[in-house]
Amino acid sequence: MDSNGELARAHADLWKHLFGFLPSAALNCLIELGVPDLIQNHGKPMTVSEIVGELSITNPIKTCCLGSMMDILAHSGFLSREAKGVEDEDIAYSLTTASRLLLKDEPLNLRQFVFYLLGKILAGPWPLLGQWLKNDTPTVFETCYGIPFWELATKSDFGPLFNEAMAVDSRLIGEILVNECKAAFEGLASIVDVAGGTGTLATIIAKNFPTIKCKVFDLPHVVAGLQNNKNLEFIGGDMFEEIPHVHVALLKNILHDWSDEKCIMILKKCKEAISEGEEKSGKVMVIEMVKREDDTVDYQLVRVRLAMDVHMTSCVNGMERNEKEWAHLFFAAGFTTYKITPMSGLISLIELFP
Ligand SMILES: C[S@@+](CC[C@H](N)C(=O)[O-])C[C@H]1O[C@@H](n2cnc3c(N)ncnc32)[C@H](O)[C@@H]1O
Known part of the structure; x- marks a missing residue:
């Protein structure tokens, strides 16, 4: 120097x-x-x-x-x-x-997301990244706590905190989605939010498009006790086994939780669900980030996407994907075409057609 x-x-x-x-x-x-x-x-x-x-x-x-x-x-x-x-x-x-967005009275506030992401449980693993890279545990989460992320979410107070954080994120993204991508919902008969948590996004869709029959599908303990209403139904189950038959299957922030192999399994189950629905001409809607190589123009978004990538890979062995990586999954699961519609901010809507 x-x-x-x-x-x-x-x-x-x-x-x-x-x-x-x-x-x-x-x-x-x-x-x-x-x-x-x-x-x-x-x-x-x-x-x-x-x-x-x-x-x-x-x-x-x-x-x-x-x-x-x-x-x-x-x-x-x-x-x-x-x-x-x-x-x-x-x-x-x-x-x-x-x-x-941090005000208690702000209807779209993200306070719970901050408490989740900056709280003690998620802060714990970061000093152990180096240890995890060299040891045999699949995730840094397991290096830290001895059990996988999803198991801790099922067994402890971390579960409700995680569900609330996902719900506030869905509340905000849901508003952007129904405002910016209205056309994608027009004419749909029924939709299932696959791994839709406690139903925040489906509730927004049901409110904005009252003629669409909406279903929320998640693990039984997540949807237990949640009340169905006029055009919203909660169903417990495992997306790796069977997904309710519908016109459209929606996956928001699900595929980034999983490896390519598991994503292809989930997408194949979604394809079966829409092919065996009454309309037989459905689609799958994926709401996720698309990593872009030309992102250098927006320094902040690049930083968030890179950080999310580390977060997803190290905590649950998932990942954020670029268009090429997404396309590989879609074609491997048997879809023939896809359309990406970037929304304001971090997220895109990707529609997949059989
Ligand atoms: C990252 S959260 C996303 C929740 C919601 N889609 C959202 O964006 O707010 C992942 C969800 O996947 C659910 N999940 C995990 N494994 C599942 C499985 N095998 N079948 C159904 N849902 C599952 C979790 O319970 C959790 O609600």
Whole structure:
């Protein structure tokens, strides 16, 4: 390394990575303390002194630390920061569209997703990645907890937390889907949300398209006790065995949980389900990320997709896929054509035709 500042820049770059976890920790802390709600209820931008006053924090060191956390989140664009006067302490913070997604009263809030992803259970495995790469356990989750992800989700309090996190994600993605991809639902007679969790997405579809008969299919313990209504029915079962016969089978964020081999098995079961439905001219709708090589234009989306890839492979041996990888699965499962419709943000709708 030369002396033209390269060494110092490398040092700073390393430190940036060393503290890469801190924006997440700050985010978790601020939601736990209800800071976004305080700012919202205040009705105008709030200073750190006003926030600590509401939180009854009196220790000046802790006040200072809260201010630094607010600054970290403002730096990444998650909060907005403006000077109220000439003094530093007159800085006031307001919410952005992203931080509004953390408000308790926001109908599309993602708070449960944050608690799930940044909570103790999912934070546990990350220091063990290196150990996992060299040992015999299939996932870093098993290296950490001794049992697979899905088993822990069945047996412990982690299950309800996971289901709630999936539900809030589906609530947001569902709104985007029915707004941006309306045409894909027009004329459908019946739809099954395969591994549809507690039915949030199917509920949105049923509400927006009242003539479509909607079914939610998931493991028996996930749908146990959930109430059917007029055009929404819950069915327990195993997608590797048989999927209810319908016009259209939908898979949201399912295939990224599984290996290619398992995905082909699931897609074949979906193909059987739509071929044996009354309409016999159905399709499969896959709602997932499509990794793109030209993503360099949107640095943030590339980062999220790369991180999701590590998350999926190490926790459940799934993966995020690019179009070529998706196409391989679709053709191997016997579909003849597919159509990708990118939606705003991270997700695409992929329609598969037999
Ligand atoms: C990542 S979650 C996605 C839930 C929902 N589709 C969503 O996006 O909110 C995966 C779901 O697959 C379900 N699942 C796992 N194995 C299954 C199986 N063999 N048959 C049916 N559902 C299964 C889980 O219970 C869980 O609800």
